[in-house]
Amino acid sequence: MIPAIYPVTAHTDHVGPGTWFVVVRGLDHNGCAHIAAALQKGARKIVVDQDISQSLRIQIMQKGASILRVSDCRKALAQLSAAATDHAHQKLKIIGITGTKGKTTSAHLLFHMLRSAGIRTGLLSTVSNAIGDAQFAPSLTTPQPDYLHQFFNQAVAQGVEWVVMEVAAQAISLHRIDGLLFDAVIMTNFDREHLEFYDSMDAYFTEKKKLLAHRRPGAPAWINKDDQWLSKIASDFTNWFSCRQPSQLSGAMMPSSDFSLSARIAFQSHEYAVECSTLSGEYNLSNVLAAAAGGISAGISMQKVQESLANFPGIAGRQERYTLANGATALIDYAHNPLSYREFFKTISHQSDHLIVVFGAGGERDPDRRPEMGAIVAQYADTIIITDDNPRREDPRKIMQDIMRGIPEDVHDRVHYEADRKKAIETARSMGHAGSLIAVLGKGPDEYQIIGDQKMPFSDRGVLLHK
DSSP states (O other): OOOSSOSEESSGGGOOTTOEEEOOBOSSOBGGGGHHHHHHTTOOEEEESSOOOHHHHHHHHHTTOEEEEOSOHHHHHHHHHHHHTTSGGGGSEEEEEEOSSSHHHHHHHHHHHHHHTTOOEEEEOSSOEEETTEEEOOSSSSOOHHHHHHHHHHHHHTTOOEEEEEOOHHHHHTTTTTTOOBSEEEEOOOOSOOTTTSSSHHHHHHHHHGGGGGBOTTOOEEEETTOTTGGGSOGGGOEEEESSSOOSEEEEEOOOOTTOEEEEEEETTEEEEEEETTOOSHHHHHHHHHHHHHHHHTTOOHHHHHHHHHTOOOBTTBSEEEEOTTSOEEEEEOOOSHHHHHHHHHHHGGGOSSEEEEEOOOTTSOTTHHHHHHHHHHHHOSEEEEOOSOOBTSOHHHHHHHHHTTSOGGGGGGEEEOSSHHHHHHHHHHHOOTTOEEEEESOTTOOEEEETTEEEEOOHHHHHHOO
């Protein structure tokens, strides 16, 4: 449904006759290296914010193309992409969801709620992009502006009214959402993440908060009152949701069976009992409240929220649950930082007395979180299997050593090393039995493993369920 060729793009895969090619300087590459390929595919205008060589200028002239000089190509990519679709985004109502964790679950819950209420809805998320029933594989949590505006254009063509959109902090910093105005903003939580990109937690938090400035006049902001960072935000322009404190929208856990969510939600002096068989834990109640806040902003009733939760199908790679042939229960989850680890293990710790955990840490990402993750796993797991998780160009042994620094010495006899992620999951599966719980963490629904510069086909689910 999304066309292969864009009128404006920063990637040669989407260049065709007449395309404007925007030369973006990436974090580890320069778009100038792709000008020749773009010209070969028919680009007619090259947009630059840097000096280019005389030989490239000659190539551009020989191909009958021209150069447009701008002050910032990232900003220009957003502006030109929007203009090329006649600003289709302005014909939509958009809800932006940000936070260190919980964005994807909240976004999928809200997408499901709106569709269950009969609203034609689009979704932009880490796991899936969708326009109604049509689904597309995502490349980034928040896409680049060239794709983003093509998505909005198609959404308008398909009669979409609302779009639910995850917004990463880097998307704000790198101008991917420049020009967008949101009809509601939701902030789920804040914790240590992306310090390979930001200088400090304060810098990261400052970028997150900038989403609030992207609201339309009068559009609501819903913020998690339980988060110590988010609670610092001034309350004169926001609504709060909470699992622990009085707020405009609040929730309280109720007793439930394992691997399910039962709670009561209070809104406008009324209480609503909610049940969801595909989610569990207080952190997911917080996600439910975030989604409900979005639903309220879109005008749906709490009764519709109740009904949609009862039949929510779940999300790939978020508490994705299987019963194995040996009787063990397996959970695949995307948890990959200390905040998500704390919440995940707090939720599942009472569900088995034999917990096997397979995990690693991403290469070329904040190394200081690795020992903290190791310490959290050591607190809960009976058997620990440390393995690769997208090592990229970093030495996998160094990543494992960083993790081990957080694991107390008296736990070392419970630790196994297996760099090959396939073998690590197979080992965990062979150790399981009826009553065991095997948690495979870090990659969730990903269908790849990044080793060096190569993106290799790989699926935690595929290995776990292979007979």
